[in-house]
Amino acid sequence: MARRGRGVGLTLMTWGPIPPSGGPHRDRYLEANGRSALADADEHYAIALGMLGDLAASIPIVHSPLTKPDRDARRAIQQEKAREWAAFNEVVPDEIVEKLAPHIMRSENSAVAAFNFLEDHELAETAHAAIHRAAFMRSGFTGCAVYIKNDGVWTRCSMQIHQIRVGASVGIESDFECSICGLLVEDCDVHMSGLPYPKIAAKTESGKCNICDADTCAHEVGKSYEVIAYGNAKNIKMGEASIVDRPQYPMARIHEHELDFGNLREQHDLVANIERGEIQCQECLGPCEGLIDFRQWMPRVSRKDLSIGGAG
Amino acid sequence: MAARITENEWTPLEGALPATTSGDTVYVIPTRLPVRDDDEDDKLPRYTDQMRYFPKEARNAAPALPVEFSMPSGSRKFISEYSIDPDMWALGLAVLTLSNDWLIFVTQSFIDMRARAQGWSPEEAQELPLKVSIVETKTSRTVEIEGKGSEVIEALRELKAKNSGGKPIGKK
Ligand SMILES: [Zn+2]
Ligand SMILES: [Zn+2]
Numbered sequence: 001m002a003r004r005g006r007g008v009g010l011t012l013m014t015w016g017p018i019p020p021s022g023g024p025h026r027d028r029y030l031e032a033n034g035r036s037a038l039a040d041a042d043e044h045y046a047i048a049l050g051m052l053g054d055l056a057a058s059i060p061i062v063h064s065p066l067t068k069p070d071r072d073a074r075r076a077i078q079q080e081k082a083r084e085w086a087a088f089n090e091v092v093p094d095e096i097v098e099k100l101a102p103h104i105m106r107s108e109n110s111a112v113a114a115f116n117f118l119e120d121h122e123l124a125e126t127a128h129a130a131i132h133r134a135a136f137m138r139s140g141f142t143g144c145a146v147y148i149k150n151d152g153v154w155t156r157c158s159m160q161i162h163q164i165r166v167g168a169s170v171g172i173e174s175d176f177e178c179s180i181c182g183l184l185v186e187d188c189d190v191h192m193s194g195l196p197y198p199k200i201a202a203k204t205e206s207g208k209c210n211i212c213d214a215d216t217c218a219h220e221v222g223k224s225y226e227v228i229a230y231g232n233a234k235n236i237k238m239g240e241a242s243i244v245d246r247p248q249y250p251m252a253r254i255h256e257h258e259l260d261f262g263n264l265r266e267q268h269d270l271v272a273n274i275e276r277g278e279i280q281c282q283e284c285l286g287p288c289e290g291l292i293d294f295r296q297w298m299p300r301v302s303r304k305d306l307s308i309g310g311a312g
Numbered sequence: 313m314a315a316r317i318t319e320n321e322w323t324p325l326e327g328a329l330p331a332t333t334s335g336d337t338v339y340v341i342p343t344r345l346p347v348r349d350d351d352e353d354d355k356l357p358r359y360t361d362q363m364r365y366f367p368k369e370a371r372n373a374a375p376a377l378p379v380e381f382s383m384p385s386g387s388r389k390f391i392s393e394y395s396i397d398p399d400m401w402a403l404g405l406a407v408l409t410l411s412n413d414w415l416i417f418v419t420q421s422f423i424d425m426r427a428r429a430q431g432w433s434p435e436e437a438q439e440l441p442l443k444v445s446i447v448e449t450k451t452s453r454t455v456e457i458e459g460k461g462s463e464v465i466e467a468l469r470e471l472k473a474k475n476s477g478g479k480p481i482g483k484k
Contacts, residue, residue, distance in 0.1 A: 023432050193365070
């Protein structure tokens with residue numbers, strides 16, 4: 001029986017306003033979000049490092065990127081770094097590791113976000129390096145356990161996932177109702193999205209305030225309030241997701257992927273080890289091997305292997 | 313560079329045209345198929361999300377502008393696709409005759425809307441790629457014009473001049 005392809009988990013959308021679709025507005029949006037994520041990554045990395053005090057001077061250092069892919073060289077570096085971390089962990093008290101772990105995780109997540117926002121910016125390499133720096137420290141202190149899902153072995157390791165520079169896009173059909181008058185936005189010529197208008201407070205059919213959508217609030221029924229007009233999405237229908245190289249939602253990316261461990265049904269010991277958290281991803285201890293773009297990656301997965309996640 | 317013009321090669325999607333075409337009205341027609349093809353009772357073409365605010369914004373800029381959707385309220389559906397914007401924005405229009413006075417104005421409004429939506433200056437927006445597909449409902453002739461915004465506007469000017477004289481559409 002042919003083994004199915006490797007699975008991938010995708011985030012489709014994230015909460016908040018729809019990012020600008022293009023042009024100078026989008027450039028500004030990406031830069032502002034990217035810079036603040038990068039600052040957050042730096043800040044929490046510094047906090048984690050600071051908690052180590054004098055020990056910070058002897059912390060293992062991430063290997064510089066390889067100039068060309070070299071599996072053996074990378075393995076050797078990973079093993080060497082694993083030994084360095086084992087020795088370093090001998091001298092670092094557990095309480096300190098426990099305290100710094102959330103900061104290093106935060107730094108890693110923010111670095112991933114920064115790279116997603118800044119991948120076409122001059123700060124792209126800085127953000128990219130921030131992922132390696134944080135993933136290396138996180139893995140050194142707390143490891144990078146893989147897990148079992150759908151009869152396969154999976155990882156969320158940012159080191160493995162960020163290399164795949166693809167995103168998700170989904171076609172959505174929906175109506176938008178004017179938040180002021182309730183007409184479809186395209187039929188309402190009066191209220192322009194983003195501008196304020198007076199609206200008379202009332203209770204909706206479900207008993208909520210039509211100004212703020214709360215059950216109880218300070219808005220008085222019958223009184224007029226200034227409200228910003230916007231479109232309320234209704235009757236939403238999702239189409240199929242597709243893989244794109246630049247998603248409109250910069251964070252609509254792969255969030256987990258499946259590793260090739262062969263058929264798990266014949267490997268009971270392996271499964272037991274994974275369930276005990278003993279099988280670790282080591283990629284994050286090694287050097288960067290470069291990025292994989294849309295065209296290189298697409299032929300490696302088949303559509304049925306894409307598992308679609310909700311808002312991230 | 314001049315715009316690329318093709319005649320009678322493109323055909324509007326089934327159900328995209330207005331039930332009746334009146335006088336000088338410019339109808340915005342849908343150019344996309346539904347996101348799902350599994351609903352046999354729902355095959356009507358869709359508008360792209362950019363079009364949702366277009367007739368409204370165009371009328372807001374010029375209150376008497378006769379521009380409206382070809383499909384009536386209630387049957388209109390819009391698709392948003394959340395990959396980043398295609399560089400080329402596309403506009404589908406239906407008019408009774410190609411000599412319609414408002415074609416140029418409506419197309420310029422579309423370019424202006426893009427400038428506002430994405431933060432381009434008016435001059436920059438004229439340089440962005442644009443495709444306008446037009447059906448002349450009286451004859452079922454179609455024209456597609458592709459190029460920079462400014463080139464498309466220029467091509468529309470020539471098209472109007474040729475068609476106002478009652479002659480057939482000239483060669484490019
Ligand atoms: Zn309204
Ligand atoms: Zn890892």
